[in-house]
Amino acid sequence: xxxxxxxxxxxxxxxxxxxxxxxxxxxxxxxxxxxxxxxxxxxxxxxxxxxxxxxxxxxxxxxxxxxxxxxxxxxxxxxxxxxxxxxxxxxxxxxxxxxxxxxxxxxxxxxxxxxxxxxxxxxxxx
Amino acid sequence: xxxxxxxxxxxxxxxxxxxxxxxxxxxxxxxxxxxxxxxxxxxxxxxxxxxxxxxxxxxxxxxxxxxxxxxxxxxxxxxxxxxxxxxxxxxxxxxxxxxxxxxxxxxxxxxxxxxxxxxxxxxxxxxxxxxxxxxxxxxxxxxxxxxxxxxxxxxxxxxxxxxxxxxxxxxxxxxxxxxxxxxxxxxxxxxxxxxxxxxxxxxxxxxxxxxxxxxxxxxxxxxxxxxxxxxxxxxxxxxxxxxxxxxxxxxxxxxxxxxxxxxxxxxxxxxxxxxxxxxxxxxxxxxxxxxxxxxxxxxxxxxxxxxxxxxxxxxxxxxxxxxxxxxxxxxxxxxxxxxxxxxxxxxxxxxxxxxxxxxxxxxxxxxxxxxxxxxxxxxxxxxxxxxxxxxxxxxxxxxxxxxx
Numbered sequence: 001x002x003x004x005x006x007x008x009x010x011x012x013x014x015x016x017x018x019x020x021x022x023x024x025x026x027x028x029x030x031x032x033x034x035x036x037x038x039x040x041x042x043x044x045x046x047x048x049x050x051x052x053x054x055x056x057x058x059x060x061x062x063x064x065x066x067x068x069x070x071x072x073x074x075x076x077x078x079x080x081x082x083x084x085x086x087x088x089x090x091x092x093x094x095x096x097x098x099x100x101x102x103x104x105x106x107x108x109x110x111x112x113x114x115x116x117x118x119x120x121x122x123x124x125x126x
Numbered sequence: 127x128x129x130x131x132x133x134x135x136x137x138x139x140x141x142x143x144x145x146x147x148x149x150x151x152x153x154x155x156x157x158x159x160x161x162x163x164x165x166x167x168x169x170x171x172x173x174x175x176x177x178x179x180x181x182x183x184x185x186x187x188x189x190x191x192x193x194x195x196x197x198x199x200x201x202x203x204x205x206x207x208x209x210x211x212x213x214x215x216x217x218x219x220x221x222x223x224x225x226x227x228x229x230x231x232x233x234x235x236x237x238x239x240x241x242x243x244x245x246x247x248x249x250x251x252x253x254x255x256x257x258x259x260x261x262x263x264x265x266x267x268x269x270x271x272x273x274x275x276x277x278x279x280x281x282x283x284x285x286x287x288x289x290x291x292x293x294x295x296x297x298x299x300x301x302x303x304x305x306x307x308x309x310x311x312x313x314x315x316x317x318x319x320x321x322x323x324x325x326x327x328x329x330x331x332x333x334x335x336x337x338x339x340x341x342x343x344x345x346x347x348x349x350x351x352x353x354x355x356x357x358x359x360x361x362x363x364x365x366x367x368x369x370x371x372x373x374x375x376x377x378x379x380x381x382x383x384x385x386x387x388x389x390x391x392x393x394x395x396x397x398x399x400x401x402x403x404x405x406x407x408x409x410x411x412x413x414x415x416x417x418x419x420x421x422x423x424x425x426x427x428x429x430x431x432x433x434x435x436x437x438x439x440x441x442x443x444x445x446x447x448x449x450x451x452x453x454x455x456x457x458x459x460x461x462x463x464x465x466x467x468x469x470x471x472x473x474x475x476x477x478x479x480x481x482x483x484x485x486x487x488x489x490x491x492x493x494x495x496x497x498x499x500x501x502x503x504x505x506x507x508x509x510x511x512x513x514x515x516x517x518x519x520x521x522x523x524x525x526x527x528x529x530x
Contacts, residue, residue, distance in 0.1 A: 023239060028149060029153070035149055039142060042141060042145060046141060065188075068187075068188050071186045072140050075142075075143050075215055076141075076142035076143060078236050079140075079142050079146045080142070
């Protein structure tokens with residue numbers, strides 16, 4: 001196993017909890033694999049727009065809309081076990097609750113980086 | 127025959143969560159309707175004739191939060207008893223209290239396992255079915271529609287309820303108009319009376335022949351047969367408690383269901399009918415005078431020793447925007463209304479002017495759906511068990527023909 005692959009696998013296990021989709025696939029029986037792929041396609045289709053909205057809203061100070069979109073991203077990421085994103089969403093929600101926009105902005109930058117990694121893992125799965 | 131599937135509504139703004147939960151519930155054998163917009167979902171819920179058995183609901187949604195959604199669902203009689211599970215990603219005590227106050231039945235974290243989702247859905251549906259069974263156990267063959275306040279739609283409800291029962295089960299239903307002088311039921315159905323019960327005033331025998339009563343009935347194409355009201359006050363005075371005693375044993379057996387338009391004042395014949403009817407639908411409008419009239423009527427029923435379960439409240443929204451919320455009416459009268467009929471005064475007036483019953487002219491409006499739903503609740507218990515008995519009898523007689 002080369003070092004790059006090793007790093008990718010480590011990052012994957014850091015950002016994605018595979019047990020969530022494994023449970024879903026078990027539950028769905030023979031349709032599990034195809035439904036997992038459909039969910040991933042939907043996630044990859046919708047999340048970039050959500051991340052872009054979040055980026056614009058912190059920039060423009062639209063905090064109410066930002067809170068709703070962070071919540072939405074947290075929910076959809078949770079459905080696929082993307083803990084790397086859900087953890088950042090929780091931290092951003094906490095920063096927003098405290099009114100700490102600088103911290104929220106910093107976390108959103110991190111969130112975008114994590115999403116790029118996740119996008120890569122999921123695209124490879126299709 | 128395959129068992130009827132439970133129907134679940136999911137309201138969740140995240141398409142991904144919606145997709146996943148929908149797939150899981152379909153896999154578990156449920157019928158599923160899914161909306162990612164709570165406003166559209168509420169609109170659907172108001173108009174769909176058969177309401178879902180359960181709602182799975184997100185809390186944070188951009189157009190309307192889950193708590194407001196619950197309040198709106200609980201504010202409508204037709205939807206107020208649907209169990210609701212809140213889907214939430216944060217479960218702190220404050221959220222739980224707000225959800226419970228709004229009327230949620232249970233919570234489920236979005237990170238909960240699918241097995242937990244399955245078990246909670248099954249548990250709530252099981253509770254609902256037990257509750258439904260006790261609610262629909264209304265065994266009423268004679269239904270008196272009454273109010274102590276005029277103008278709240280007693281005759282309209284009587285006519286359309288009789289029509290709905292006939293239509294639902296394909297049976298003849300007798301509608302007995304007890305309102306003196308006006309012949310409102312006849313007007314609404316464009317039926318002209320020939321003979322009324324007042325002709326029995328000099329009847330000296332202890333019983334009256336069924337054929338005599340049948341000859342008084344005027345048949346309407348809907349399956350409703352009208353026992354017309356006395357057309358003048360003089361004629362009405364000839365109908366007394368003796369007349370009611372004489373005809374009651376027969377009139378209640380003429381058709382499977384007897385609907386009586388008992389009008390809006392207490393007279394001896396009316397009280398006799400109210401006492402004998404299986405149930406009384408006490409009609410009221412959502413305004414104070416009407417609530418007060420209902421309170422007075424219920425007080426009289428209590429003094430006369432009527433069982434409290436015999437009187438069922440029906441809120442008829444005859445005014446465009448109600449001044450009294452249904453919860454306040456229920457609190458004031460210490461009784462939950464059985465049904466709420468939505469407002470459609472223009473349609474009602476139009477059908478009255480045409481002499482065509484509302485249910486025929488506007489069969490798909492929320493008003494007609496509410497009346498049909500009420501008719502179903504009043505008759506389904508008896509009619510479904512009758513159907514089951516008939517099926518069993520057919521099977522039984524069929525089995526005799528099988529070779530040994």
